[in-house]
Amino acid sequence: MAAPKLLPSQRALFDIPDDVAYLNCAYMSPLSRAAVAAGEAGLRRKAQPWQVLPQDFFTESEAVRALFARLINAGAEDIALIPAASYGMAVAVHALPLRAGQSVLTLAEQFPSNVYPWMEAARAADAAHVSVPRPSDDDWTSAVLARIDSRTAIVALPHCHWTDGGLLDLAAIRAACNAVGAALCVDATQSLGALPFDAAAIDPDFLVAGGYKWLMGPYSYGYLYVAKRWQQAMPLEQNWIARKASENFAGLVDYQGEYQPGARRFDVGERSNFALAPAAKAALQTLLDWGVENIQATLAARNLDIAARAKAELGLDSAPPAKRAGHFLGLRFAAAVPADLPARLAAERVYVSVRGKSMRVTPHVYNTDQDVERFFAVLQAALPRQA
Template sequence: MNAIASQRDRFAIPREVHYLNCAYMAPLSHDVVAAMEEAARLKASPWNFEPADFFSVCERFRERAARLAGVAADTIAIVPSVSYALAVAAKNLTMSAGQNIVTLADQFPSNVYVWRELAARRGGNVVTVERPSQTCWSDAVLDAIGPDTAIVAVPHCHWADGRVVDLEAVGEKCREVGTALVLDLTQSLGAMPIDFSRVQPDFAVAACYKWLMGPYGIGMLYVDPKHYNGEPLEYNWINRGGSEDFARLVDYRDDFQPGARRFDMGERSNPPLLMGASAGLDFLLEFGVEHIAETLGEHTQAIADEAENAGLTSAAIGTRAPHFLSLGFPEGVPDGLTERLAAANVHVSVRGSSLRVTPHLYNDEIDRAALIAAIAS
């Protein structure tokens, strides 16, 4: 399969800017901006926004999100953030006193605080897994799962170093011991394949503003069908059965919209966010996640090869996600490195003890050359 050609012309990135920082925040494509502007104009004329539109804009997003993940649309809830989604998961999973929750060391805070609070409230513990040097996380996570594990809450790849967790192996181990599995896929969904039918998570969330190429303030939550009768985080009107009939909203009902829709956030029918996020998903669906992952793997490997010639180290693809490159310096990351790189119009991030480089389809060999030249200088 040939690499996807650079899509730079579909983004408002000046030629002199070398943005290799998608793990921080994706730039919005022209199509996403246009969709959000169209939606804002729709809201500027609310007489044209009919009751049916409250539902159709949601279902278009839900269908695209489901198609990208390879799951049924009924399994997708619309959420504003990862923390909201994980609060839904925590509310609907059981944990007894003395049990534990497994997380990764230095995991992103949104996927830590909720579990600390749940463990404290239920009289349990959070087990923080440490990664052996220069390896992926899989063996350490698998070793930590046992009969006393209530929940495993992990990402597909670590947000700082990109090293992976074998989710299929973890999912199998969770099922063997009766442990719930909750995933934060914000740093992987859309850039790295995942087979939900093989992993079988209870809940899995991804914010749209990174690898899903959409706006801030919206995300998708996968809910396994066995939790369809669970308790939502909030009780809003639109998630209830029959809410399509605005004339009968005060005929209060106890039933919910089907599937995962009961977990949708309040005021979900926000056209600028939904239509913008849908356009971002359309961009990814145009190429397919596997093709994107292969192309981004070629980008990061090319950078890794050139960085090695400059004396920097990195993990091999397989140990790390294909779209994530973490560069190590022999004597540690120099002070003020990202500021000096930004002054040269090269934009990356420092996370932990490494330089995090995360390109996307808007990058090309000119961006890679600029990064290496700026580091060398």
């Protein structure tokens, strides 16, 4: 494999004014012009429904499924199309066995969509919910490995922490899960598309990702990877398109006991969204064209520079590069992040977000050097230097 290359700014592919410094992809990515055009074309077709043919319920969504599979080195039949990460985790909860006396492990301050389902599952099964405390040395991997034991049935984690980008070594954690027979469920919403992930190497039992952040797609269109060992599980819902021979509209009155192959049984109803599917397809194709390894290298270089300047010029700290995902930077303040800081930055058309105790600075390849200069100019005016 060729070494990753740094990508030049792709600003022209997005509708971002020159005076906007949008450093907030972890909140929501902008849609590219190509994704917007694809979505608009889909809406126009729905305006004239006689143009929507039965095969159109399948062609675009199957293309999206195949593109996402390429992104994570999986097969198209391993992928389900879902509306949200919480839906995908509900599928996992529904499929995975959990018994009294066992435990489910999550991280402290983890995003709620990958915590609430497991809290409820543990309560219903009379199992324990174990929340791994935030490690003082930013080593989430060691903290997780220390908590996996013979009672652990399910480990539900992100690839990087959503508040500050703290990185987890999922290969090491998978090996620890295998040693005790535990399932691994990954919420990759804050990493897929910017951080390389190899499903064949990591072998998660379930992986979910909302599509509207680093996957650069529309809101309420996401993805679920299901390992083959769970693809015969009962889906959450019983919709028509997930059943065998659903391509034959005239034959839908002949009810089928079998499902479409692979993970398609877990697709959400109306997965063939005629506006969102084309936009998601365009977004995924763009990511594959850029190359996720190249995206990660580009963003890591950008964030290394931002982190160094934030430390030198403002006294703001962050997790060491080896312990955070390169595309993600959480700046830490000596005291709490000033409550009005994001609003003060936004008033100057500089956009970041605060989650937990970190100010997230999450650029993408649409950003420029001028955006970074604007960010520091506004931040320096808004803040006294940290002790």
